[in-house]
Amino acid sequence: MTSDPFQTHVDVMDPARARALQATLGEAPSITSGDPLPPFAHHIYFWDPQPPQGLGRDGHPATGDLIPDMGTTRRMWAAGKLTFHRPLLAGIRAEKITRVENLTRKTGRSGPLAFVRLRHDIRQRQTLALTEYQELVYRPEAGETPLTPPDAPTGETHSQDVNFDPTLLFRYSSLTFNGHRIHYDQPYATGTEGYGGLIVHGPLLAHLLMGLAARQLGTLNAFTYRATSPLTVEETATLCWKDDGSLWVRGPDGRLCMQASAA
Numbered sequence: 001m002t003s004d005p006f007q008t009h010v011d012v013m014d015p016a017r018a019r020a021l022q023a024t025l026g027e028a029p030s031i032t033s034g035d036p037l038p039p040f041a042h043h044i045y046f047w048d049p050q051p052p053q054g055l056g057r058d059g060h061p062a063t064g065d066l067i068p069d070m071g072t073t074r075r076m077w078a079a080g081k082l083t084f085h086r087p088l089l090a091g092i093r094a095e096k097i098t099r100v101e102n103l104t105r106k107t108g109r110s111g112p113l114a115f116v117r118l119r120h121d122i123r124q125r126q127t128l129a130l131t132e133y134q135e136l137v138y139r140p141e142a143g144e145t146p147l148t149p150p151d152a153p154t155g156e157t158h159s160q161d162v163n164f165d166p167t168l169l170f171r172y173s174s175l176t177f178n179g180h181r182i183h184y185d186q187p188y189a190t191g192t193e194g195y196g197g198l199i200v201h202g203p204l205l206a207h208l209l210m211g212l213a214a215r216q217l218g219t220l221n222a223f224t225y226r227a228t229s230p231l232t233v234e235e236t237a238t239l240c241w242k243d244d245g246s247l248w249v250r251g252p253d254g255r256l257c258m259q260a261s262a263a
Helices: 014-022 166-175 184-192 201-217
Strands: 006-011 076-086 094-108 109-123 126-137 159-162 221-228 239-240 246-250 256-262
Touching: 006 246, 014 166, 094 184, 159 201, 201 221, 201 239, 201 256
Parallel strands: none
Antiparallel strands: 006 094, 076 126, 076 221, 094 109, 109 126, 159 239, 221 256, 239 246, 246 256
16 A cells, blocks of 8 residues: 655755764764764754644654654654665755655554554755665554564674663664653563563664664665564674674574664
């Protein structure tokens, strides 16, 4: 099922916000106007602020506008695919056009599931700079028995351990204007959504993997990723790179939290 609705957002890609992202991730704030932005930094731009009455219970914008209400409430960012046509530059006006490419309904173990595929095209100086596909899953209320996560691969060429804390999650939520309560509201995350603690953003894990890939490759042309298991804030994540361009996030118990590929 496809849909025609689209949204357009414009942003000047404020370099001060990019420096705030660098500081949040423990990097030296260095980006100035005209500098290339790091991969995935566009997620701190193109905010779509909604008034309180426009939000769902989870803190995300309610469905019914660009994404129709499909009868399921628990939103998860499941996967993504990015093609980098040219670097986005800090301090330069850019335009993002978002379209709903596909809507699919299925029935899972816990009831109805809704899958949404969004396409984002970002242009700067009248030239396409980035194409991104975003896969969202809307699930029923918590209560189903969780699936056993797959084991993460071994044999990586390079690895890096990363730790998180509630302050980092809060700051990343603020920079990306992500109101999802599983990242900062402990009682909601554990009591309503049924998680074991505050959840590390899937996009944050993807962001860190993209940074690792860019350091290994020099230039990042394409990146795909899929989340396979949530990671809680208390857990150490191991970012893994293999020289064939595959990447993954391994949890402290050896489970696979995210898998990716880069070129």
